[in-house]
Amino acid sequence: MSSVSGLGIDGLVSGLDTTSLINSLMTAESQPQTDLKAKVTSTQTTITALQTLNTQIASLATLATTTKAPTSLAAFTASSSSTNVTATTGTSASAGSFDLVVGAVAQAKVGVSAAMTSWPAGGSGSTPALTLVDSTGKATDITPASSSIDDIVSAVNSSTAGVKALKVASGTDANGVAQYRIQFSASATGAASDFQVYSGTSSDVTAGTATNILAQSGSAVIKTAQDAQVTLFAGTAAEQTITSATNTFSDLLPGVSVTVSKASSDPVTVTVAQDTTTAGATASALVTGINGVLASIATKSAVVNSTDSAGNKVVSGGPFTGDSTVRDANDAIVSAASMPVDGHSPSEYGISINKDGSFDFDQTKFATALANDPAGTQKMLSTIASRVADAANSSSDKYQGTLTGEITGQQSIVTDLNSQVSQWDLRLTARRAALESQYSTLETQLASLQSQSSSLTSSLAGLPTTYTG
Template sequence: MAGMSVDGLASGLDTTSLINALIKAEGAPQTALQTRLSATEAAAAGYRSLNTKFDALRAAAETVLKPATWSSAKATSTAAGVAVALGVAPQPGSLTFSVESVAASHSVVSNGTAWTNTKDPAGFTELTVYQADNVTPAVDADGKPKVISVGGTGTLADAVSAINASNYGLSATAVQVAPGKYQLQVTATSSGAETKFGLGSAFTEITTGTDAALKVGTTASAYTVTSPTNTFEGLMPGATITVNKAEKGVPVTVNVASDPGAVADKVQALVDAANAALASIKVATNPTGGPAATLKGDSSLGRLAGQVLGAVSYGVGTHGSPAAAGLELARNGGSIEFDREKFLTALADDPALVQSLFVGTPTGPGPDKVADTADDGAPGAVQRLMDLAQLATDTTTGTLTTLAKSRDSQADDIQDSIDAWDRRLELRRATLTRQFTAMETALSSMQQQSNWLAGQLSSLPTSS
């Protein structure tokens, strides 16, 4: 009956519009709840957006705090065939050498072309692996000779499979050297002089296992550095050198130099992240802002912005202000500035001081061993930003996290109230519809009776 139209049945009134108007008037509290729900959901989204900004700040601060950041370096090589990769804490330095040889894997091939296809009989039921002299049997970890049983039906394919499955560091393949002509090639799975092996007189060496070799120096005191692979780790602290081409006697210089610019780049990324977080707070809390100002009047965000600025402006123990190394508040007081040139100059003059200003020194009593004195350790500006960002974004107890969750809970409660109003108004609409229908029905009945009476009256005889 709630959807039944009773418009003008007898009264000529637009009862549907009347019912809608009454429902709208009675549903004013629900409309207010819907407006409140939209604002609450927008606030939750606003807190999550800020949480993302502060998590980016945390990540940027974490990067700056890493020891590897402060030992940033860049490497160069004078030869295209020599590459240098830097690891943790590379040390600046230079090394000149020549690449005398590159690493190779030992390889042998069967004599002649004994097979026409891989299904031919291998011609042997087992293979003995020998040492480099091809005479002395090689032994496994248990001291037993390395012997490979072909198995299967004894075909060339079975021999290949057996060698590959032997766990003796060998890789086999049947090579078709001409149509209908196959030879068996066996190669060590690793490179270096120690990989040399033999398979008896039926096989011939085609590649000798060799180490990569670098010759350092040109005088009688020159020395050679070898590696079973083309990679040299630890030759220069924190650097890995890889060679791929031998050029005897051709000097190659590898240089590892500190890269203060890389440190400055990471600090700039931190400042950008901090300013992005501050700008987002300003937009979200602007009392005269438009739709983007979803968190107007939130004093906790104002305090959070102040803490970000304070982390940069406050001095660091006895080391002074971060401004001495180019990190300071902007003149407008609402953002952070980074003077790259000032930072690079300070880093060159006193890297330990700059690192103390940014990273800090271990907290607790200083050299005088007395707590709460001037020489006590203190967190640096970046460490303070890191701590602040972590407190704001912790997935369980973070300030922004809990604020967002609180708004989510409020939104759920408001939605429950809206749903209750939906049910209440639906019942009210049904009641009004029944009442207006009854009214129209009663009016119709009265009109019918009136019309009947009028007809009866008009049929009475009139006096002459």
């Protein structure tokens, strides 16, 4: 039994199913609200589709903006005739080859002290001390905790002098006491990382009273500090020697860096060639991005034929069917990618349009065009990418984009529709209350009439019977 304010309304007197009657009336009266809710759902579906497309077109705009750069196809690869030389390229490289001779590889200085049981006294002080002097003459004073080899090693390794120390066992002395050598190594390669090790303070070094540890009897310099060295145009009047503190020569030629690993008197040939595979991937990515947008629009614009539960044919469109803003965005992108560049069709460079509006990319044709006309191919791709970027930005710009504007408009429509739905909630609630009140009053009146009828019948039954013969 349904009720309003606690009053029963089902037809106890009338026999009517008033709850069902009211529900049927409310279903009919709520049809406008049902239609509004359906419109909200449909519009929200369209908004979601538009937002997805807008994001996709914005991504295409970003890709096209990168692709339109005048060096977007400046991809090169370098090879070497020797495994002792490797080369890498940047966007400023150009095709060609050159020879070089590796005269030396970079190395860090490594020296070992003579065998000792503890750090020797040096200079004028009694406190254990040592000084590291770099190639520029800068001295770094180091004060170890004691003269023990372990404390010396720890103090060196904790300093900022750019030198590392290592304790190496070296037998025993004449008294059977364990002896050690200390290996000193520069932290970096190159001649500029050379160093000297002294027993004593920097003042002692200046005074000439400090002991040069690596110049003592029994000590040795295992590796000298050395720059890497290569020679270009060897044996000619233009011979040129170049050095590097590391084994890598950055921008040895514009956009070409070389790393060496072994010295040799034999010349090594480095060849730089256009990387058509990488360049082709750049162009292919743009075509793929364009096709992705066009496919999304086509899918959501398609008209679908189906049948309903009664077997009737139903024709339904997608969220983009008949949407002129989406159609304009589609046409603008297609036009941007297919229009000629300086009188030449993009198909001459491997970018062609199909009958369905999608695009194909021919890697082989593009590579041939790039090899025959690098500048023309770059200009073609940059122009197409620039036009696509403009078309995509026109649609997806977050402030003035046409799709962005449509999304905002559709969102306003949903807000208005939801407001109308809420108003209908109040209206229908009031209507149901009115109907329930009417039917409740009807039942009350019928009950009163029924009571009067019963009373009248009872009164009539009590009257005396008159015989009239």
